[in-house]
Amino acid sequence: MWTSELIKSIRTFFPETWIWKLVEVGESGSTDLSLTVPDTITTWETEAFCLSPQGFGLAPRETLTVFQPFFLELDLPYSIIRGEQFDLKATVFNYLSSCIMVTVTPAASTDFTLTPLVDQQYTSCLCATERKTFRWTMSPSVLGVVNVTMSAEAVASHVSCDNEIVSVPDRGHIDVVTRTLIVKAEGTEMTKTFNWLLCPNGEALTEEVELQLPDNVIDGSARASLSVLGDIMGRALKNLDGLLQMPYGCGEQNMALLAPNIYILEYLKNTQQLTYANKEKAENFLMNGYQRQLNYKHYDGSYSAFGKGKQNTWLTAFVLRSFVKASSFVFIDPEVVEMARRWIESKQRENGCFKQSGKLFNNKMKGGVSDEVTLSAYITASLLEMNITGTPLVVQRSLSCLRESMGNLSNTYTTALLAYVFTLAGDMQTRTLLLKHLGTVAIQQGALLHWSQDEEDTSTSLSVEISSYVLLALLSASPSAEDLRLSSSIVRWLTGQQNQYGGFSSTQDTVVALQALSLYSTKVFNPEGSSTVTVQAPSDQLTFDINPHNKLLYQEEALKDMTGKYSLEVKGTACASMQISLQYNIPSPPPASSLRVEAEPHADCTSTSRSLSLTLKSVHYGSDNMTNMMIMEIKLLSGFIPDAESLRMIRDSELVEHLEYIGDRLIVYIRELLKSQITRHFLILQHKLPVQNLKPALVKIYDYYQPSYSAEFEYAHPCATE
Structure with missing residues (x-):
């Protein structure tokens, strides 16, 4: 009524x-x-x-x-x-x-x-x-x-x-x-973030940064903001539903939504900061993520990226360790956990290592050791983290296998992971040996410390993950004063790599980094202390207060000045996590030399339907024989929608694992691109609403695990008139 x-x-x-x-x-x-x-x-x-x-x-x-x-x-x-x-x-x-x-x-x-x-x-x-x-x-x-x-x-x-x-x-x-x-705005959106973690001890600490916009910035598209928190976990807590502005259509990406909730809940619980509102929010995400993840489960308890095809050992271990930890907060069916554990254990070889099933997520993890060792180290860490009864023999055999591989430490990723494994296993002698080697290949930049896979490695994502495993290794035993000093340098570098949502570049690096940061935050947590943050901008001044009652409060201000010098000062006894986020648009860049995507539009300009057909071409010319999983995002022209039959054809085509239609974008998950081979897809767009002065739209393709490896292409309707 x-x-x-x-x-x-x-x-x-x-x-x-x-x-x-x-x-x-x-x-x-x-x-x-x-x-x-x-x-x-x-x-x-x-x-x-x-x-x-x-x-x-x-x-x-x-x-x-x-x-x-x-x-x-x-x-x-x-x-x-x-x-x-x-x-x-x-x-x-x-x-x-x-x-x-x-x-x-x-x-x-x-x-x-x-x-x-x-x-x-x-x-x-x-x-x-x-x-x-x-x-x-x-x-x-x-x-x-x-x-x-x-x-x-x-x-x-x-x-x-x-x-x-x-x-x-x-x-x-x-x-x-x-x-x-x-x-x-027209063109391509760019984001630059500048992060600082300053922990004064009664003295003032300062930083300076100069914001600059490129000459070709699109007029009116620039915007900037400053955010301040008293807790390095606060930014991630605020954005639990979107740490990464990336699609979440496969089993691993769904876990990247689920797992950070666990580490944040553990941190808040251990530091007695867990409020009812935060607990309810995080547990709802956990429950929803758990239910979604079951869509990727096989009958035998294993998991694969899209719930079909070959089971994935790496993903199953990731799911297993996360479900066990999540069961402390929400109901997880014990049989689901037990089936995954049994399946993992069935993959152990006689030598103690684990047989790989499915593809390693990130090709760049491969190096001087076999994929089997990297995988076995990850599974062993998972089993040790879970502390499940009934697996000591499995763990002992896998540790024996990992010790046999210790002669070759050329793969920095695996070495860092092994350091964490042997720390969890309580083998301090092997841990010391591994950390000593890692110290010889560390990259020191002033007060900041991190690691990369090799000298030529440009993957920030992998560097974040490696550095996070070293941090976990330093903190998972009883850390000495030197361990905490090194940890502080790693944390300052890690927080400098965070995006504006509190995540990092990709999925695994976000999960491992937040696990490491939450452990560090727990070890050094101090409920007391207050600080004042003063930011001198070119045209005004901003002040923020941090105290024991608002450490997790996300304080943000829009900045008036998009260019010029900013001076930041922190006075007091509490740490301050600060970030300036600068966003702007530039004209679509020229095609990348080693990765290309093109969209050829075709239309009958004499027809009243104004429908459009697109021929999409992708090709990888890089040094690797094949890429990781690629994501193609197709921005639709304003007023157009995709034809249902052409969506079905793309979904059913070779190499396409999944397709999503969200808002004004199509997101195509491509298993891999082979070197120098052109991959084609065909899409028909139907005209729904008349739009005048129709602007071009963008097609972008990028490596999911190394998003900087990307290419873009702008397409326009052949019949459009300005």
Whole structure:
């Protein structure tokens, strides 16, 4: 039943799926749940199930119809590029049995201009079961998320409609809808982050940085912000659902969403900072991630990246160690854990090492030792971390295998991982030997310390992971004063590599780095201490306070100056984690020499359909015979949607493991690119909404584990006119 409050409500929430939370019913067998229905005018079909010691129950489907006497619907694209225009459509539906007079009015905004069409009237008759569409030409004037609010009101009128006197409904005679439109700048978005971790001991510590924009920056696209925290885990805590702005469509990437929650929960619990709100947030992510991960499970308890094809030993070990740790916070089926453990143990060879099944995630992990040793070290670390009873013999045999491989320490990644393994195993003699060797290949930059795979290695992702394993090795025993000193230098380097969300470059480096940082933060945690952060900008000054009550508080300010010198000073006794994030757009760069992607558009300009076919070509010319998994992101032209049949053809094509359609992008997961071999895909885009001054769109391809290895290509509609 409608109430007077509904007259004033603004509809803004339009989800595709309405998901309810898990609730405990209790012994009574029933409970009352208060929910707010989404704003979509539709019929919802409910699905509900119940688990109890007696078994599983599934409720019969029920329907819930959300209805109004009349309602308004806005039709606009998901996003457009600055400079484009389109017809904003507002359609009013009348479900009353009588005629009404409707006036449609847009809310005033400085973010865009709405130009009425010459022949369009915005007050009109609308009789029973009729619909009418009203149009404006919309020209956004700002970048970012724009709110478009429109109201439709049934008004009194002396004018008859269809020889019928119009009526005004008693309730629900106004419908107000707000929809969002993303306005993007032209070209390619670039992000630069500058990170500092300063821990004063009563003295002032200072840093300076000069922000610069390239000469070819696109006008109006630059924006900058400064954030300050009293805890190095706070940035990750704030962005638990998006540490990486990358797709999450496979089993390993899903785990990169799940695993950091575990380490952050452990840290907050160990330092007595775990609030109810943080606990609920992180545990919800854990439960959702656990349920999603079961989609990638095989019948024998193993896991693979896409739930099909060959089982992956590395991924199964990753899932196993994460599920065991997560079981301290949420329910994880013990049988799921046991099946994964049995499958892992079945892969152990007679020499104690583990047989590889599936591909190593990152090709750059390979080096002077066999993949078998690297894999075995990772599995052994997982088993030791979990401390599962019933596996001592398996661990002893694997440690024996790893000791046999110690003659070759040319692979820095494996050496760092082995140092962590033997620290967990309590073999201090071997640990000391490995750490001593790592000390000879460390890269010291002032007060910062890190490692890379080799002198020619340009993968920041792998350097983060290697350095994180060294940090874990230093801290997983009882750390000495020297261990803590070295750890501090590693942590300062690691925090300098963080992105604006608290993650790192890719999946494994984010997981391992946050595990190491949380352990370090636990070891050095001090609930006391306060500091003042002063930032002198070119045109003003900003001040932030850090105290025992706001260490995890994310404090952020937008910066007025995109260029110029910034001076940062921290005074007091508490550590301050600071970050300046600078984002801007530049014209799409020329194709990379060793990786290329092209999009050839074809269209019949004499046709009214304006549909477009794209031939997508990808080729890898690098030194490696094959790449890691590649991600191709296809930005759709404004006002266009992908053809369903061509999506099916891409999904079923060779080398494509998975395909996602999110917002205005298609994301294609390509298993690998072979050297010098052209990989082709074909896509048809259908015209949905007219857009004037149609701008080009971007196709990007990149290595998932080394995102800096990337290429871009801009394509345009052949029939578009400026």
